[in-house]
Amino acid sequence: MPTQCLAILKRYLCNSQAQWRNHARRKSVLVFYPHNPFNPSHGSHLRCLQQLQDLSRDYDIILASSSKTSDSEWPAGNLQLAKVARKNTIRKIVIFEFGILGALDQYCSFIFRAFKRLIPLFPCEKIGERLHQAFFFAWFNWVSMRYQPCATVIHYTYWAYLSSSLAGGVTILELHDLLPVNHYLTRKIGNWLQASSSSECGIAVSPINYVDRLSQLPADVVLEIQEVVNQINRFDLVWMISHREKRLLEELGMTVKFEVIYPLMTSKALCQTRNNQAILPVGPNAFNTYSLQNFIKDVIPLLDSQALGAREIQVTGRFWGDQPTPMPHPLKYYGVVDDYAERLSRSAFMIAPTSVGTGQQIKIFEALASGTPVITYRCAVPADVLSANPSIIGVDTPGEFAEAIVQLWCDKQVLQRYWVMAAEAAERQAKRRSTFPYCCSLKKALAAYNAQKEGSAGGRFA
Structure with missing residues (x-):
């Protein structure tokens, strides 16, 4: 019996050492995504899952998010988060609101709301938003310094300011949709739906199509896209989903290296027989x-x-x-x-x-x-x-x-x-x-980044 116990203990120690060596060899990638993607309900969730599953093959993933911005609830408590992380091959999930800085941010928000009730003209929203960004940026810096990632991936340009973290390595933007164009088309479609509901009045409504050229957009939307380009050019690499959007961004001066990665889905059910529907x-x-x-x-x-x-x-x-x-x-x-x-x-x-x-x-x-x-x-x-x-x-x-x-x-x-x-x-x-396009892209970016750092300390790669 003691011999069996010693054998079991020896196997456990060997496995633990192997896991430790594996973690020691694998570099970390810090990913910020503002939603909980693990019960996917739309394309953005699926895009994030494709990226996480791809990168987790060769890297330890630290997933940072916020319960306030998520369009589906994060589980409350570290034990539940750890369970979600293990199930999805994520090393660690960190949520802003579950930490000290998140608690301070919520406390300050409560105080500002009280001030607003007492002094209606007090600019609470503007001050509160800047203070929130300061807390959020400090929290993200703490996460990056703790885990020392070789690369930091930010989803959406709204959070581009997080790319300035002190220990983030290569900075990568996952663009998703080009939001100024998305919002513009959504407004046009909303107007179309209203007009079509009263079509009996004889209102002619022209069809709405994809945007392929800047000339199809009003000047204010072009200015919004220009601001997006300014945010994009702060990164070392941009992952995008569409050549159409790449062309629009290049017209307005996008200079950063980019890669178009198409969605690559996996099917949970491949049926041998089909119906007529x-x-x-x-x-x-x-x-x-x-x-x-x-x-x-x-x-x-x-x-x-x-x-x-x-x-x-x-x-x-x-x-x-x-x-x-x-x-x-x-x-x-x-x-x-x-x-x-x-x-x-x-x-x-x-x-x-x-x-x-x-x-x-x-x-x-x-x-x-x-x-x-x-x-x-x-x-x-x-x-x-x-x-x-x-x-x-x-x-x-x-x-x-x-x-x-x-x-x-x-x-x-x-x-x-x-x-x-x-x-x-x-x-x-x-x-x-199975070619893991995100991994391939990141490895090329890291090689170029490290070569540039050796050539000129702190420089960005071309």
Whole structure:
């Protein structure tokens, strides 16, 4: 018995030493993301998860966030956070509000609200915001000095000031959407939705499309993008999702090194059998609501309901502002579904009618990963992705959209041919994911950064 105990203890010590050596060899990467991504509900969450899963292959991840900014709740307490971290191969999750500086920030906020009630003209909001940023920056500096990361990744330009931390290593921005363009298009679509609701008054509303040139934008939006460029140029590297946005930023003087990394999804369900139903996922943003309403108005009337018979287009997800939308045949609304991955994998094909927005349509890359053909507007897909994946049918007009739907539904041989091409696309997606594009990009950036530091201490790499 003592011999067995000694053997168990020896194995434990050997494993502990191996884990310690592994941690000692692995460098840390500090990632700031303002939300909790671990119960993903939209594209930004999925983008962050792709990055974390990729980088955690070769680096220890320190994930910093805030419960105040998150669009889904962080678990309260260090034990629950540690459990989430272990489950997702994260070394440590640190939340601003759960520390001393976060508590001080909340206390000061309480005092300023009391001052505002006593002295209404006192500029509490402006002072409170600057004090909050000071506390937040001090907290982020403490995190970076404690863990000494080789690289610091900041999501969104709003938090670009965090890139000035004292011990952050290579500074990288994950851009996500180009927010000034996003906000501008959202305002236009909001006006369109209001105008279309009173279309019986004869108001002509021009269609809203993707922005490809600065000349399509008003001067005030261009000035906002210029400020974004100024923030971007503070970093050593920018990861972005779209060549379209890269071109706009370069027009306004973006000089920092950049890399476009497309979404690379993994499918939780790869079904061998498919049904005859199509799937049309929507998300809680204005672009999806606008595009769905146009699809209902422009494409659905062109479908022959008798030829389609009992076939169905399953609409899943939430609408922008939870607005009720009429669903004429063959559309049927299912809402938010728990089995979305399986539904997608079993569907005959996906319909993605988005014709405006920023960034990328994550749903298209989800379809690629699940081996599901897609019908979409050509403008919504990068040209290189479209040419490399023939299972994506790119169309230019509502008439072409309706024709493609009818063909896939009514010609079994054509549909089966697209299933084969979609299965090949899923294999290509899996291979691309296995190349770990974020890791490759970071290693190149670190090599250039270290070479530049050796050449001129403290300089930035080109």
